[in-house]
Amino acid sequence: MTDRSRSPYRPSRRPKGGGAQGGKGKKNPAAPPTPRDPARRTAYDVLRAVEERDAYANLLLPALLRERNITGRDAALATELTYGTLRRQGTYDAILDACIDRSLTSVDTEVLPVLRLGAHQQLSTNIPPHAAVNSTVDIARRVVGHHRARFVNAVLRKVGARDLEAWLAVVAPDRDTDPTGHLAVVHSHPRWMVSALAAALGDDPEGRLDETEPLLAAHNERPRVTLVAKPGRASVADLVEGGATAARYSPFAAYLPEGDPALLREVRQRRAAVQDEASQLVALALTRVxxxxxxxxxxxxxAGPGGKAGLLAGLAGQRDARLLAAEVQPARAGLVAQAVHRSVRDAGRVVVADxxxxxxxxxxxxxxxxxxxxxxxxxxxxxxxxxxxxxxxxxxxxxxxxxxxxxxxxxxxxxxxxxxxxxxxxxxxxxxxxxxxxxxxxxxxxxxxxxxxxxxxxxxxxxxxxxxxxxxxxxxxxxxxxxxxx
Known part of the structure:
Protein backbone atom coordinates (compact mmCIF):
# COMPACT_ATOMS: atom_id res chain seq x y z
CA MET A 1 0.00 0.00 0.00
CA THR A 2 1.22 3.49 -0.75
CA ASP A 3 -1.16 5.33 1.51
CA ARG A 4 0.24 6.25 4.88
CA SER A 5 0.04 8.49 7.88
CA ARG A 6 2.58 9.63 10.39
CA SER A 7 2.59 10.71 13.98
CA PRO A 8 1.29 14.22 14.68
CA TYR A 9 4.90 15.31 14.27
CA ARG A 10 5.36 13.97 10.76
CA PRO A 11 8.53 15.22 9.03
CA SER A 12 8.56 16.44 5.47
CA ARG A 13 9.69 13.75 3.03
CA ARG A 14 12.98 14.66 1.43
CA PRO A 15 14.64 11.34 0.52
CA LYS A 16 18.37 11.55 0.15
CA GLY A 17 18.95 8.17 -1.45
CA GLY A 18 20.05 4.89 0.03
CA GLY A 19 22.11 4.61 3.19
CA ALA A 20 25.87 4.42 2.77
CA GLN A 21 27.72 1.28 3.72
CA GLY A 22 29.86 1.78 6.81
CA GLY A 23 32.73 -0.06 8.40
CA LYS A 24 35.54 -2.18 7.00
CA GLY A 25 36.47 -5.81 7.11
CA LYS A 26 34.41 -8.94 6.60
CA LYS A 27 33.55 -11.90 8.75
CA ASN A 28 32.80 -13.85 5.58
CA PRO A 29 34.51 -13.06 2.24
CA ALA A 30 31.18 -13.61 0.44
CA ALA A 31 29.20 -11.28 2.73
CA PRO A 32 28.84 -7.47 2.68
CA PRO A 33 30.96 -5.53 5.17
CA THR A 34 29.78 -5.51 8.75
CA PRO A 35 29.40 -1.85 9.79
CA ARG A 36 31.09 -0.37 12.82
CA ASP A 37 28.70 -0.62 15.80
CA PRO A 38 26.61 -3.08 13.75
CA ALA A 39 23.56 -3.15 16.03
CA ARG A 40 22.94 0.61 16.02
CA ARG A 41 23.85 1.03 12.36
CA THR A 42 21.47 -1.73 11.33
CA ALA A 43 18.69 -0.30 13.48
CA TYR A 44 19.27 3.11 11.90
CA ASP A 45 19.19 1.69 8.38
CA VAL A 46 15.86 -0.03 9.05
CA LEU A 47 14.35 3.05 10.68
CA ARG A 48 15.44 5.23 7.77
CA ALA A 49 14.02 2.78 5.22
CA VAL A 50 10.71 2.75 7.08
CA GLU A 51 10.65 6.56 7.16
CA GLU A 52 11.67 7.21 3.58
CA ARG A 53 10.14 4.36 1.60
CA ASP A 54 7.65 2.67 3.93
CA ALA A 55 9.76 -0.48 4.23
CA TYR A 56 8.46 -3.22 6.50
CA ALA A 57 10.72 -3.68 9.51
CA ASN A 58 9.75 -7.32 10.03
CA LEU A 59 11.03 -8.12 6.52
CA LEU A 60 14.02 -5.77 6.25
CA LEU A 61 15.61 -6.29 9.67
CA PRO A 62 16.11 -10.08 9.39
CA ALA A 63 17.49 -9.63 5.87
CA LEU A 64 20.07 -7.07 7.02
CA LEU A 65 21.10 -9.20 9.99
CA ARG A 66 21.76 -12.11 7.63
CA GLU A 67 23.58 -10.02 5.03
CA ARG A 68 25.87 -8.47 7.64
CA ASN A 69 26.46 -11.68 9.59
CA ILE A 70 25.11 -10.07 12.76
CA THR A 71 24.21 -12.61 15.42
CA GLY A 72 24.00 -13.05 19.18
CA ARG A 73 23.96 -9.98 21.38
CA ASP A 74 24.40 -7.57 18.48
CA ALA A 75 21.37 -9.05 16.71
CA ALA A 76 19.32 -8.87 19.91
CA LEU A 77 20.32 -5.23 20.44
CA ALA A 78 19.51 -4.31 16.84
CA THR A 79 16.09 -5.91 17.21
CA GLU A 80 15.33 -4.10 20.47
CA LEU A 81 16.50 -0.74 19.14
CA THR A 82 14.52 -1.09 15.92
CA TYR A 83 11.20 -2.25 17.34
CA GLY A 84 11.46 -0.23 20.54
CA THR A 85 12.02 2.96 18.57
CA LEU A 86 9.15 2.22 16.18
CA ARG A 87 6.74 1.41 19.00
CA ARG A 88 7.41 4.66 20.86
CA GLN A 89 7.90 6.87 17.79
CA GLY A 90 4.96 9.17 18.51
CA THR A 91 6.10 9.72 22.09
CA TYR A 92 9.67 10.44 21.06
CA ASP A 93 8.53 12.83 18.33
CA ALA A 94 6.59 14.86 20.88
CA ILE A 95 9.68 15.06 23.11
CA LEU A 96 12.04 15.86 20.25
CA ASP A 97 9.69 18.57 19.06
CA ALA A 98 10.00 20.21 22.47
CA CYS A 99 13.82 20.07 22.21
CA ILE A 100 14.19 21.68 18.79
CA ASP A 101 13.93 25.41 18.21
CA ARG A 102 12.24 24.93 14.84
CA SER A 103 9.45 22.52 14.03
CA LEU A 104 10.32 18.84 13.91
CA THR A 105 8.68 18.73 10.48
CA SER A 106 11.69 20.60 9.11
CA VAL A 107 14.15 17.88 10.11
CA ASP A 108 15.50 15.81 7.21
CA THR A 109 14.25 12.24 6.94
CA GLU A 110 17.82 10.96 7.24
CA VAL A 111 18.38 12.83 10.52
CA LEU A 112 15.06 12.08 12.19
CA PRO A 113 15.65 8.31 12.58
CA VAL A 114 18.95 8.88 14.37
CA LEU A 115 17.27 11.34 16.76
CA ARG A 116 14.53 8.81 17.53
CA LEU A 117 17.13 6.08 17.99
CA GLY A 118 19.03 8.22 20.48
CA ALA A 119 15.86 9.19 22.35
CA HIS A 120 14.88 5.54 22.70
CA GLN A 121 18.24 4.60 24.16
CA GLN A 122 18.15 7.45 26.63
CA LEU A 123 14.54 7.18 27.75
CA SER A 124 13.59 3.50 27.49
CA THR A 125 16.69 1.33 27.85
CA ASN A 126 19.31 0.61 30.49
CA ILE A 127 22.10 1.97 28.30
CA PRO A 128 24.06 4.59 30.30
CA PRO A 129 23.14 8.13 29.13
CA HIS A 130 26.64 9.10 28.03
CA ALA A 131 26.99 5.89 26.03
CA ALA A 132 23.57 6.39 24.43
CA VAL A 133 24.47 9.92 23.30
CA ASN A 134 28.05 9.19 22.22
CA SER A 135 27.18 6.07 20.25
CA THR A 136 24.26 7.78 18.52
CA VAL A 137 26.34 10.85 17.62
CA ASP A 138 29.00 8.53 16.22
CA ILE A 139 26.37 6.91 13.97
CA ALA A 140 25.19 10.40 12.96
CA ARG A 141 28.71 11.41 11.85
CA ARG A 142 28.85 8.40 9.58
CA VAL A 143 25.41 8.74 8.02
CA VAL A 144 24.64 12.48 7.97
CA GLY A 145 28.04 14.15 8.41
CA HIS A 146 29.80 16.13 11.13
CA HIS A 147 27.72 19.31 10.83
CA ARG A 148 24.37 17.61 11.40
CA ALA A 149 25.94 15.29 13.98
CA ARG A 150 26.54 18.38 16.14
CA PHE A 151 22.83 19.17 15.84
CA VAL A 152 22.01 15.58 16.90
CA ASN A 153 24.36 15.89 19.88
CA ALA A 154 22.74 19.14 21.04
CA VAL A 155 19.21 17.79 20.77
CA LEU A 156 19.96 14.51 22.55
CA ARG A 157 21.61 16.32 25.44
CA LYS A 158 18.36 18.26 25.89
CA VAL A 159 16.42 14.97 25.76
CA GLY A 160 18.65 13.59 28.51
CA ALA A 161 17.74 16.46 30.85
CA ARG A 162 14.58 14.57 31.95
CA ASP A 163 13.53 10.95 32.23
CA LEU A 164 10.55 9.63 30.28
CA GLU A 165 8.02 10.17 33.06
CA ALA A 166 9.10 13.78 33.50
CA TRP A 167 8.95 14.40 29.77
CA LEU A 168 5.43 12.99 29.52
CA ALA A 169 4.32 15.42 32.20
CA VAL A 170 5.55 18.19 29.89
CA VAL A 171 4.45 17.07 26.42
CA ALA A 172 1.30 14.96 26.92
CA PRO A 173 -2.06 16.76 27.02
CA ASP A 174 -3.89 16.74 30.33
CA ARG A 175 -5.74 13.47 30.77
CA ASP A 176 -8.82 14.97 32.41
CA THR A 177 -9.44 17.55 29.67
CA ASP A 178 -8.17 15.55 26.66
CA PRO A 179 -8.04 11.81 27.42
CA THR A 180 -7.62 10.81 23.78
CA GLY A 181 -4.75 13.21 23.18
CA HIS A 182 -3.10 12.17 26.43
CA LEU A 183 -3.15 8.48 25.55
CA ALA A 184 -2.04 9.17 21.98
CA VAL A 185 1.21 10.74 23.21
CA VAL A 186 1.82 8.53 26.25
CA HIS A 187 1.29 5.28 24.31
CA SER A 188 2.47 6.43 20.88
CA HIS A 189 -0.60 6.01 18.65
CA PRO A 190 -2.22 8.38 16.16
CA ARG A 191 -5.05 10.23 17.82
CA TRP A 192 -7.67 8.97 15.34
CA MET A 193 -6.58 5.38 16.01
CA VAL A 194 -7.03 5.80 19.77
CA SER A 195 -10.60 6.94 19.10
CA ALA A 196 -11.26 4.05 16.70
CA LEU A 197 -9.97 1.46 19.15
CA ALA A 198 -11.98 2.99 21.98
CA ALA A 199 -15.11 2.71 19.85
CA ALA A 200 -14.39 -0.95 19.13
CA LEU A 201 -13.92 -1.62 22.85
CA GLY A 202 -17.08 0.28 23.78
CA ASP A 203 -15.25 2.83 25.91
CA ASP A 204 -16.93 6.16 26.56
CA PRO A 205 -15.19 8.64 24.23
CA GLU A 206 -15.71 11.40 26.79
CA GLY A 207 -14.55 9.25 29.69
CA ARG A 208 -11.15 8.07 30.88
CA LEU A 209 -10.87 5.27 28.30
CA ASP A 210 -10.02 2.82 31.04
CA GLU A 211 -9.94 -0.27 28.80
CA THR A 212 -8.41 1.49 25.83
CA GLU A 213 -5.28 2.31 27.83
CA PRO A 214 -4.27 -1.31 28.59
CA LEU A 215 -4.84 -2.17 24.93
CA LEU A 216 -2.53 0.64 23.81
CA ALA A 217 0.05 -0.44 26.38
CA ALA A 218 -0.15 -4.03 25.09
CA HIS A 219 0.63 -2.79 21.57
CA ASN A 220 3.98 -1.56 22.88
CA GLU A 221 4.98 -4.88 24.43
CA ARG A 222 7.01 -7.47 22.59
CA PRO A 223 4.66 -10.33 21.61
CA ARG A 224 5.54 -13.86 22.52
CA VAL A 225 6.23 -16.42 19.81
CA THR A 226 3.32 -18.82 19.30
CA LEU A 227 3.66 -22.03 17.31
CA VAL A 228 1.09 -24.25 15.62
CA ALA A 229 1.52 -28.02 15.39
CA LYS A 230 0.05 -28.97 12.03
CA PRO A 231 -2.65 -31.62 12.55
CA GLY A 232 -1.49 -35.11 11.64
CA ARG A 233 2.14 -34.03 11.27
CA ALA A 234 3.16 -32.82 14.72
CA SER A 235 1.72 -32.50 18.19
CA VAL A 236 1.92 -29.97 20.99
CA ALA A 237 3.82 -32.64 22.94
CA ASP A 238 6.50 -32.56 20.23
CA LEU A 239 6.83 -28.79 20.63
CA VAL A 240 6.91 -29.02 24.41
CA GLU A 241 9.73 -31.53 24.14
CA GLY A 242 11.61 -28.91 22.12
CA GLY A 243 11.27 -26.31 24.88
CA ALA A 244 7.84 -24.76 24.25
CA THR A 245 4.90 -24.71 26.66
CA ALA A 246 1.33 -25.70 25.84
CA ALA A 247 -0.90 -22.73 24.99
CA ARG A 248 -3.98 -21.61 26.90
CA TYR A 249 -6.64 -21.82 24.23
CA SER A 250 -5.77 -23.56 20.96
CA PRO A 251 -5.28 -27.34 21.14
CA PHE A 252 -2.64 -27.02 18.42
CA ALA A 253 -0.65 -24.11 19.89
CA ALA A 254 2.44 -23.78 22.04
CA TYR A 255 4.38 -20.77 23.30
CA LEU A 256 8.11 -20.50 22.75
CA PRO A 257 9.56 -18.51 25.66
CA GLU A 258 12.86 -17.71 23.97
CA GLY A 259 15.13 -18.69 21.12
CA ASP A 260 14.78 -18.99 17.37
CA PRO A 261 11.75 -21.05 16.30
CA ALA A 262 13.70 -22.27 13.27
CA LEU A 263 15.92 -24.24 15.64
CA LEU A 264 13.01 -26.57 16.44
CA ARG A 265 13.06 -29.71 14.34
CA GLU A 266 9.32 -29.57 13.68
CA VAL A 267 9.56 -26.01 12.34
CA ARG A 268 12.53 -26.85 10.10
CA GLN A 269 10.58 -29.80 8.71
CA ARG A 270 7.46 -27.62 8.21
CA ARG A 271 5.46 -29.85 10.52
CA ALA A 272 4.97 -26.81 12.74
CA ALA A 273 5.04 -23.07 12.10
CA VAL A 274 4.81 -19.70 13.79
CA GLN A 275 1.16 -18.64 14.01
CA ASP A 276 -0.72 -16.40 16.39
CA GLU A 277 -3.14 -18.27 18.62
CA ALA A 278 -6.15 -16.19 17.58
CA SER A 279 -5.42 -16.98 13.94
CA GLN A 280 -5.60 -20.66 14.80
CA LEU A 281 -8.82 -20.26 16.76
CA VAL A 282 -10.81 -18.42 14.10
CA ALA A 283 -9.95 -21.20 11.64
CA LEU A 284 -10.86 -23.85 14.19
CA ALA A 285 -14.22 -22.18 14.85
CA LEU A 286 -15.12 -22.61 11.18
CA THR A 287 -14.45 -26.35 11.42
CA ARG A 288 -16.60 -26.72 14.56
CA VAL A 289 -19.87 -25.55 12.99
CA ALA A 303 -4.85 -17.90 1.70
CA GLY A 304 -1.50 -16.09 1.64
CA PRO A 305 0.88 -16.47 3.35
CA GLY A 306 -0.66 -19.81 4.34
CA GLY A 307 -0.91 -20.07 8.12
CA LYS A 308 -4.63 -20.79 8.29
CA ALA A 309 -4.47 -22.89 5.11
CA GLY A 310 -1.83 -25.15 6.68
CA LEU A 311 -4.02 -25.75 9.71
CA LEU A 312 -7.20 -26.25 7.69
CA ALA A 313 -5.53 -28.65 5.26
CA GLY A 314 -4.48 -30.88 8.14
CA LEU A 315 -7.95 -30.85 9.67
CA ALA A 316 -9.58 -31.42 6.27
CA GLY A 317 -7.38 -34.45 5.63
CA GLN A 318 -8.37 -35.96 8.95
CA ARG A 319 -12.02 -35.70 7.89
CA ASP A 320 -11.55 -36.98 4.33
CA ALA A 321 -12.24 -33.45 3.06
CA ARG A 322 -10.18 -31.37 0.63
CA LEU A 323 -9.11 -27.75 0.90
CA LEU A 324 -8.75 -25.43 -2.08
CA ALA A 325 -6.51 -22.50 -1.12
CA ALA A 326 -6.65 -19.49 -3.45
CA GLU A 327 -4.18 -16.61 -3.47
CA VAL A 328 -4.02 -13.81 -6.03
CA GLN A 329 -0.27 -13.09 -5.72
CA PRO A 330 1.95 -15.85 -7.17
CA ALA A 331 4.77 -15.33 -4.65
CA ARG A 332 2.37 -15.65 -1.73
CA ALA A 333 0.72 -18.63 -3.38
CA GLY A 334 4.14 -20.28 -3.26
CA LEU A 335 4.23 -19.72 0.51
CA VAL A 336 0.77 -21.27 0.79
CA ALA A 337 1.97 -24.31 -1.13
CA GLN A 338 4.81 -24.72 1.36
CA ALA A 339 2.37 -24.40 4.26
CA VAL A 340 0.02 -27.13 3.02
CA HIS A 341 2.76 -29.42 1.69
CA ARG A 342 2.41 -33.01 2.89
CA SER A 343 -0.79 -32.32 4.80
CA VAL A 344 -2.82 -35.35 5.85
CA ARG A 345 -3.83 -37.23 2.67
CA ASP A 346 -2.36 -34.29 0.73
CA ALA A 347 -5.66 -32.55 1.38
CA GLY A 348 -4.52 -29.06 0.33
CA ARG A 349 -4.46 -27.79 -3.24
CA VAL A 350 -3.28 -24.26 -4.08
CA VAL A 351 -4.32 -22.10 -7.03
CA VAL A 352 -3.36 -18.59 -8.10
CA ALA A 353 -6.74 -16.92 -8.42
CA ASP A 354 -8.53 -13.64 -7.79
Missing part, protein backbone atom coordinates in the same frame (compact mmCIF):
# COMPACT_ATOMS: atom_id res chain seq x y z
CA UNK A 290 -22.07 -28.49 12.04
CA UNK A 291 -23.18 -28.78 8.42
CA UNK A 292 -25.91 -31.09 7.20
CA UNK A 293 -24.99 -33.49 4.41
CA UNK A 294 -21.62 -33.59 2.68
CA UNK A 295 -18.60 -31.95 4.29
CA UNK A 296 -15.82 -32.63 1.81
CA UNK A 297 -15.07 -29.37 -0.01
CA UNK A 298 -13.43 -26.48 1.85
CA UNK A 299 -12.20 -23.16 0.46
CA UNK A 300 -9.69 -20.60 1.75
CA UNK A 301 -10.23 -17.56 -0.48
CA UNK A 302 -7.34 -15.28 0.60
CA UNK A 355 -11.37 -14.50 -5.42
CA UNK A 356 -13.34 -11.45 -6.52
CA UNK A 357 -13.55 -13.15 -9.93
CA UNK A 358 -13.86 -16.76 -8.81
CA UNK A 359 -12.38 -19.67 -10.73
CA UNK A 360 -15.01 -21.95 -9.20
CA UNK A 361 -18.74 -22.27 -9.57
CA UNK A 362 -21.20 -20.85 -7.05
CA UNK A 363 -22.51 -23.11 -4.31
CA UNK A 364 -19.56 -25.50 -4.57
CA UNK A 365 -18.17 -25.49 -1.02
CA UNK A 366 -19.28 -26.73 2.37
CA UNK A 367 -16.97 -24.44 4.36
CA UNK A 368 -15.44 -21.15 3.23
CA UNK A 369 -12.84 -19.02 4.99
CA UNK A 370 -12.35 -15.45 3.79
CA UNK A 371 -9.54 -13.73 5.71
CA UNK A 372 -9.71 -10.35 4.02
CA UNK A 373 -6.95 -7.76 3.47
CA UNK A 374 -7.25 -5.08 6.15
CA UNK A 375 -5.52 -2.17 7.87
CA UNK A 376 -3.65 -4.53 10.21
CA UNK A 377 -4.77 -2.63 13.30
CA UNK A 378 -4.97 -5.97 15.12
CA UNK A 379 -1.25 -6.72 14.73
CA UNK A 380 0.33 -3.49 16.00
CA UNK A 381 2.53 -5.43 18.43
CA UNK A 382 4.25 -7.23 15.54
CA UNK A 383 4.26 -4.39 13.01
CA UNK A 384 4.55 -1.24 15.12
CA UNK A 385 5.25 1.06 12.19
CA UNK A 386 1.91 0.17 10.59
CA UNK A 387 0.11 2.48 13.01
CA UNK A 388 1.60 5.44 11.12
CA UNK A 389 0.82 4.17 7.61
CA UNK A 390 -2.84 5.21 7.46
CA UNK A 391 -5.01 8.23 8.09
CA UNK A 392 -8.71 8.33 8.99
CA UNK A 393 -9.36 8.99 5.31
CA UNK A 394 -7.44 5.97 4.05
CA UNK A 395 -8.43 3.56 6.82
CA UNK A 396 -11.67 2.69 5.04
CA UNK A 397 -10.25 2.27 1.55
CA UNK A 398 -10.30 -1.52 1.77
CA UNK A 399 -13.98 -1.73 2.75
CA UNK A 400 -15.28 -2.14 -0.84
CA UNK A 401 -12.87 -5.03 -1.41
CA UNK A 402 -13.80 -6.57 1.93
CA UNK A 403 -17.50 -6.39 1.09
CA UNK A 404 -16.89 -7.88 -2.35
CA UNK A 405 -14.89 -10.78 -0.92
CA UNK A 406 -17.52 -11.59 1.70
CA UNK A 407 -20.25 -11.52 -0.95
CA UNK A 408 -18.22 -13.87 -3.16
CA UNK A 409 -17.64 -16.15 -0.14
CA UNK A 410 -21.38 -16.42 0.43
CA UNK A 411 -21.86 -17.16 -3.26
CA UNK A 412 -19.24 -19.92 -3.06
CA UNK A 413 -20.94 -21.67 -0.13
CA UNK A 414 -23.67 -24.21 -0.80
CA UNK A 415 -27.05 -23.97 0.96
CA UNK A 416 -26.46 -25.13 4.51
CA UNK A 417 -22.75 -24.38 4.24
CA UNK A 418 -20.89 -22.00 6.53
CA UNK A 419 -18.67 -18.96 5.90
CA UNK A 420 -16.09 -17.48 8.27
CA UNK A 421 -15.37 -13.79 7.73
CA UNK A 422 -12.05 -12.96 9.39
CA UNK A 423 -9.91 -9.87 9.63
CA UNK A 424 -6.88 -8.94 11.72
CA UNK A 425 -8.42 -5.65 12.80
CA UNK A 426 -10.91 -4.50 15.43
CA UNK A 427 -11.77 -1.39 13.40
CA UNK A 428 -15.59 -1.35 13.25
CA UNK A 429 -15.89 -0.35 9.55
CA UNK A 430 -13.79 -3.43 8.68
CA UNK A 431 -15.56 -5.87 10.98
CA UNK A 432 -19.24 -5.74 11.82
CA UNK A 433 -19.70 -2.85 9.40
CA UNK A 434 -18.73 -5.06 6.44
CA UNK A 435 -20.90 -7.98 7.60
CA UNK A 436 -23.96 -5.81 8.18
CA UNK A 437 -23.53 -4.00 4.86
CA UNK A 438 -23.33 -7.25 2.90
CA UNK A 439 -26.25 -8.92 4.69
CA UNK A 440 -28.41 -5.83 4.20
CA UNK A 441 -28.37 -6.52 0.48
CA UNK A 442 -29.17 -10.23 0.51
CA UNK A 443 -31.52 -12.66 2.25
CA UNK A 444 -29.68 -15.96 1.80
CA UNK A 445 -27.45 -15.91 4.90
CA UNK A 446 -27.78 -15.62 8.66
CA UNK A 447 -25.24 -14.77 11.33
CA UNK A 448 -24.39 -17.48 13.86
CA UNK A 449 -23.24 -16.70 17.38
CA UNK A 450 -19.52 -17.22 16.84
CA UNK A 451 -18.60 -17.42 20.53
CA UNK A 452 -20.65 -20.65 20.81
CA UNK A 453 -17.87 -22.38 18.87
CA UNK A 454 -15.16 -20.97 21.12
CA UNK A 455 -17.00 -21.47 24.38
CA UNK A 456 -13.90 -22.14 26.49
CA UNK A 457 -12.39 -18.69 25.83
CA UNK A 458 -13.46 -15.78 28.07
CA UNK A 459 -14.39 -12.28 26.96
CA UNK A 460 -14.38 -12.84 23.20
CA UNK A 461 -18.06 -12.36 22.44
CA UNK A 462 -19.23 -9.03 21.08
CA UNK A 463 -22.84 -9.69 20.21
CA UNK A 464 -22.92 -12.45 17.59
CA UNK A 465 -19.29 -11.84 16.69
CA UNK A 466 -15.94 -12.75 18.22
CA UNK A 467 -13.19 -10.21 18.86
CA UNK A 468 -9.82 -11.20 20.33
CA UNK A 469 -7.68 -8.58 22.09
CA UNK A 470 -3.96 -8.40 22.97
CA UNK A 471 -4.61 -7.10 26.49
CA UNK A 472 -7.30 -9.71 27.24
CA UNK A 473 -6.04 -12.81 25.46
CA UNK A 474 -2.39 -12.17 24.62
CA UNK A 475 -3.18 -12.56 20.91
CA UNK A 476 -3.59 -10.39 17.88
CA UNK A 477 -6.93 -8.57 17.66
CA UNK A 478 -8.62 -11.01 15.27
CA UNK A 479 -12.30 -10.58 14.37
CA UNK A 480 -14.59 -13.47 13.41
CA UNK A 481 -18.12 -13.64 12.03
CA UNK A 482 -19.74 -16.98 11.17
CA UNK A 483 -22.57 -17.04 8.63
CA UNK A 484 -24.82 -19.88 7.53
CA UNK A 485 -25.88 -19.97 3.88
CA UNK A 486 -29.64 -20.52 3.83
Missing amino acids: SVAGADTRWLDMC STRPAWRDGAFDRVLVDVPCTGMGALRRRPESRWRRTPETAGELAPLQRDLLARALDAARPGGVVAYVTCSPHLPETRGVVEDVLAGRSDAAVLRAADFLDDIPDVATGDYVQFWPHRHGTDAMFLALLRKS
